[in-house]
Amino acid sequence: MHLLISFFSFMALSIAFASESQVNRYSVKQVAEGIFYHQGNHEEANAENLGAIANVGFIIGEKCIAVIDSGGSFYEGELLRKSIRQHSDLPICYVINTHVHPDHVLGNAAFTIDKPEFVGHEKLPAAMASRQQHFARQFSEILGDAYKGTKFIEAGTLVQVDSPIKLELGNRPLVLTAYTTAHTDHDLTVYDVNSSTLWTGDLLFVERIPALDGSINGWIDALETLGERDVEMVVPGHGPAFDGKQSKGWQDLLHYLTTVRKEVRDIINDMGTIEEAIASVGTQEADKWKLFEEYHRRNVTAAYVELEWE
Amino acid sequence: MSHSLITQATTAEEDLWSGLKQTYFGDREIRENAEDILSLEAPTRAEDAAIVPISVKSVQPQTAERYIKNIHIIIDKNPMPYSANFHLSPTLGDIDIATRVRVDQYTDMRAIAEMNDGSLHMVSKFVKASGGCSAPAGKDMEAAMARLGKMQIRMREANIGETTQAQVVVSHPNNSGLQFDQKTRGYIPPHYVKEIVIDFADENLITLEAGISISEDPSIRFSFTPQKHGVLKAMVNDSKEMTYSSDKQI
Numbered sequence: 336m337h338l339l340i341s342f343f344s345f346m347a348l349s350i351a352f353a354s355e356s357q358v359n360r361y362s363v364k365q366v367a368e369g370i371f372y373h374q375g376n377h378e379e380a381n382a383e384n385l386g387a388i389a390n391v392g393f394i395i396g397e398k399c400i401a402v403i404d405s406g407g408s409f410y411e412g413e414l415l416r417k418s419i420r421q422h423s424d425l426p427i428c429y430v431i432n433t434h435v436h437p438d439h440v441l442g443n444a445a446f447t448i449d450k451p452e453f454v455g456h457e458k459l460p461a462a463m464a465s466r467q468q469h470f471a472r473q474f475s476e477i478l479g480d481a482y483k484g485t486k487f488i489e490a491g492t493l494v495q496v497d498s499p500i501k502l503e504l505g506n507r508p509l510v511l512t513a514y515t516t517a518h519t520d521h522d523l524t525v526y527d528v529n530s531s532t533l534w535t536g537d538l539l540f541v542e543r544i545p546a547l548d549g550s551i552n553g554w555i556d557a558l559e560t561l562g563e564r565d566v567e568m569v570v571p572g573h574g575p576a577f578d579g580k581q582s583k584g585w586q587d588l589l590h591y592l593t594t595v596r597k598e599v600r601d602i603i604n605d606m607g608t609i610e611e612a613i614a615s616v617g618t619q620e621a622d623k624w625k626l627f628e629e630y631h632r633r634n635v636t637a638a639y640v641e642l643e644w645e
Numbered sequence: 646m647s648h649s650l651i652t653q654a655t656t657a658e659e660d661l662w663s664g665l666k667q668t669y670f671g672d673r674e675i676r677e678n679a680e681d682i683l684s685l686e687a688p689t690r691a692e693d694a695a696i697v698p699i700s701v702k703s704v705q706p707q708t709a710e711r712y713i714k715n716i717h718i719i720i721d722k723n724p725m726p727y728s729a730n731f732h733l734s735p736t737l738g739d740i741d742i743a744t745r746v747r748v749d750q751y752t753d754m755r756a757i758a759e760m761n762d763g764s765l766h767m768v769s770k771f772v773k774a775s776g777g778c779s780a781p782a783g784k785d786m787e788a789a790m791a792r793l794g795k796m797q798i799r800m801r802e803a804n805i806g807e808t809t810q811a812q813v814v815v816s817h818p819n820n821s822g823l824q825f826d827q828k829t830r831g832y833i834p835p836h837y838v839k840e841i842v843i844d845f846a847d848e849n850l851i852t853l854e855a856g857i858s859i860s861e862d863p864s865i866r867f868s869f870t871p872q873k874h875g876v877l878k879a880m881v882n883d884s885k886e887m888t889y890s891s892d893k894q895i
């Protein structure tokens with residue numbers, strides 16, 4: 336019995352330590368004046384990393400602050416909020432969700448205390464409604480304590496495809512653009528006019544293998560225009576922010592997607608099966624991407640069922 | 646301590662299955678580990694929870710005297726576990742059928758062969774649902790609705806007397822009726838494919854009775870051996886009594 340008690344108290348202690356080291360490790364980097372982001376780990380979400388696997392951050396204007404993606408857990412949302420408070424006491428007026436994936440939205444509830452407007456793509460509410468039950472069950476298990484407090488909060492301000500909106504933070508306008516189906520069917524980008532910084536959400540993955548949850552054709556089209564934009568800085572959904580004059584990040588992703596598309600099309604045209612596609616397509620890309628094993632076959636699967644209707 | 650936990654977990658899975666077995670098969674006996682009759686292939690890890698390719702194959706030759714009459718697919722932990730019932734013709738020859746299903750969470754998946762003598766033989770596989778952002782929801786409902794009812798019969802040039810592979814796929818959102826619509830504050834009414842009938846030369850080869858675990862754009866891939874020229878025909882009925890069909894001359 337004594338043994339048992341000390342075993343449990345040891346467990347409790349080690350959990351506390353893990354969280355504390357996470358708190359100390361949680362830091363944001365400045366991209367441009369007044370823009371900060373926390374770079375997510377290239378890992379799958381787990382209790383240890385608190386689901387902090389995507390890039391999340393904030394932009395500070397003269398009147399208020401916009402959060403762009405709130406974190407992969409309620410706990411990450413709280414850490415992000417603490418980081419914001421180390422830089423500014425201004426009110427948080429917007430929480431922008433670039434899309435519904437858990438690593439980008441599970442921190443939303445940590446900001447309800449600030450009573451911000453939640454902003455997303457016009458199709459974000461539908462996507463959230465159809466997935467939240469599944470995400471809740473999966474991520475409460477994966478994240479454990481870090482999940483506690485999570486709520487799925489419906490965006491009140493919606494951005495329509497083909498009509499970007501402007502949010503004003505006080506001498507700091509942000510332009511939000513909604514896209515047709517690409518990474519998902521509800522991708523949103525944020526452009527900070529003052530610093531000419533483009534926040535891409537998961538329309539751009541750098542270093543980490545992309546996850547296709549929308550349309551491979553749509554994503555390739557979106558990348559071809561987005562990559563051509565003349566901007567000073569780019570903050571991708573995953574991987575380091577980079578100078579807008581560099582094109583490698585865009586090109587690597589485009590190369591991956593066009594390779595997968597071409598090879599899947601070849602198999603479909605040859606009457607090959609989905610299993611054959613999963614086994615052979617794009618395997619030469621393995622060394623170029625983190626977490627290739629975890630997502631590549633899924634991408635091929637998604638591409639196959641889309642492209643068999645061409 | 647850990648030992649008793651494992652035992653408990655196993656019991657919970659077994660309890661779930663014994664309940665399902667009672668529901669779907671009553672008191673009928675089901676022989677387990679029937680790898681001598683059929684095989685079930687499914688990825689150990691469901692890469693995309695919305696599209697999990699699975700296949701079933703017969704192990705013994707099908708004969709007029711002894712053949713697999715039905716294959717039932719059960720996915721224990723899905724919202725509606727009974728996922729498919731394939732009615733099979735003895736003229737199919739060796740059975741090699743593939744389809745795509747949704748997998749909600751870590752689950753046992755079962756294929757149960759019902760022989761023409763009525764006996765039941767089961768094989769099963771444990772499938773892990775993928776972590777990350779994979780969800781059994783569709784990716785682009787609008788695109789799915791736009792091509793609703795489009796069908797394809799995909800196959801290479803067939804030679805008479807030679808076994809060939811064909812795929813029937815119908816574009817259909819296969820809505821489960823379990824998805825909440827934020828705008829109307831109600832559940833999106835179920836709209837799913839209930840039946841796919843595949844005939845060759847006016848004889849039935851396969852009839853699939855389908856449940857909502859079948860993926861969006863339901864697909865059946867199968868082998869058969871055309872013994873003469875004829876029309877391969879696929880007919881689809883959905884839960885709104887809409888029908889779609891497609892055919893191909895062989």
Ligand SMILES: [Zn+2]
Pocket residue numbers: 434436518537546778
């Ligand atoms: Zn994403």
